[in-house]
Amino acid sequence: MEFRHLGRSGLMVSEISYGNWLTHGSQVEEDAAKQCVQAALDEGITTFDTADVYAGTKAEEVLGRALQGVRRESLEIFTKVYWPTGAGPNDHGLSRKHITESINGSLRRLRTDYVDLYQAHRYDAATPLEETLKTFDDLVRQGKVLYVGVSEWRADQIAQALKIADEMGFDRIVSNQPQYSMLWRVIEGEVVPLSEREGLGQIVFSPIAQGVLTGKYLPGQAPPQGSRATDELGGAETIARFMSDEVLSRVQRLKPIADDLGLSMAQLAVAWVLQNPNVSSAIVGASRPEQVRDNVKAAGVKLDAEVLRRIDEVIDPIVERDPAKTATPPKRA
Numbered sequence: 001m002e003f004r005h006l007g008r009s010g011l012m013v014s015e016i017s018y019g020n021w022l023t024h025g026s027q028v029e030e031d032a033a034k035q036c037v038q039a040a041l042d043e044g045i046t047t048f049d050t051a052d053v054y055a056g057t058k059a060e061e062v063l064g065r066a067l068q069g070v071r072r073e074s075l076e077i078f079t080k081v082y083w084p085t086g087a088g089p090n091d092h093g094l095s096r097k098h099i100t101e102s103i104n105g106s107l108r109r110l111r112t113d114y115v116d117l118y119q120a121h122r123y124d125a126a127t128p129l130e131e132t133l134k135t136f137d138d139l140v141r142q143g144k145v146l147y148v149g150v151s152e153w154r155a156d157q158i159a160q161a162l163k164i165a166d167e168m169g170f171d172r173i174v175s176n177q178p179q180y181s182m183l184w185r186v187i188e189g190e191v192v193p194l195s196e197r198e199g200l201g202q203i204v205f206s207p208i209a210q211g212v213l214t215g216k217y218l219p220g221q222a223p224p225q226g227s228r229a230t231d232e233l234g235g236a237e238t239i240a241r242f243m244s245d246e247v248l249s250r251v252q253r254l255k256p257i258a259d260d261l262g263l264s265m266a267q268l269a270v271a272w273v274l275q276n277p278n279v280s281s282a283i284v285g286a287s288r289p290e291q292v293r294d295n296v297k298a299a300g301v302k303l304d305a306e307v308l309r310r311i312d313e314v315i316d317p318i319v320e321r322d323p324a325k326t327a328t329p330p331k332r333a
Contacts (some may be wrong), residue, residue, distance in 0.1 A: 050079050
């Protein structure tokens with residue numbers, strides 16, 4: 001495993017991190033989840049990403065139990081706040097009330113006194129940004145949070161947060177967690193240039209496009225039973241945008257490139273996102289330990305300019321680059 005700084009902060013994170021969105025507490029039984037976490041630890045992964053909303057808070061509980069007994073100082077544990085964790089009007093968003101209550105719940109479920117990175121899971125247009133940033137700053141001063149970041153924020157939203165933090169003397173955002181893959185490059189036009197100037201690192205999710213870039217989905221054929229595309233608990237919905245025959249046909253044309261490099265298609269996909277110097281870590285998930293072991297082989301892989309050109313030649317017509325496709329939720333009432 002290799003390590004990178006999280007943006008311009010002093011925090012080092014594993015180049016590949018382990019995330020439990022759509023798996024722990026939902027798709028994967030706890031014993032299998034623990035085996036995946038152990039495989040990640042065995043392979044040198046030290047960075048673990050989750051969120052309070054995953055599996056209705058159960059994902060944090062599973063991760064907390066799976067990491068019990070591991071030296072806390074050897075880990076970087078990340079979680080997030082924004083989405084509803086209850087039915088009440090204050091169980092959602094980035095208000096002082098919801099953030100404060102959410103971090104206390106996350107710490108309890110994760111069985112830790114602090115998280116290394118606390119992330120605003122989406123932008124909240126219904127709460128003053130000053131309120132959100134002041135609350136995050138208070139959590140840093142209380143020692144419950146070491147660093148703060150955001151997830152799926154547009155460049156203008158990140159820029160405004162940095163401006164307010166500088167003017168008010170708050171801790172600055174050090175990271176953004178966007179979707180990023182060969183197929184989904186909406187951060188490249190605006191978010192990455194801003195982040196490079198301001199010292200933010202990207203912790204990217206879905207580097208294999210929810211499994212599409214493994215090549216297991218074939219054009220004109222039903223998805224394999226038990227795959228994410230058949231999961232009615234959320235997986236099928238998130239992967240739907242990539243399931244057209246045009247996309248799947250072009251993905252199959254990446255296989256010779258991976259073969260030439262001695263990589264699996266998943267390894268090629270993860271290695272591709274790590275070629276971007278603004279990417280601090282690529283999040284991988286797994287339902288089986290062998291998936292973790294396969295994905296980590298992408299760490300340290302260097303793809304030369306000719307390989308990157310060949311990849312673009314294959315998939316350029318199906319790549320999404322529009323910054324407006326950043327997953328910004330509608331304003332809450």
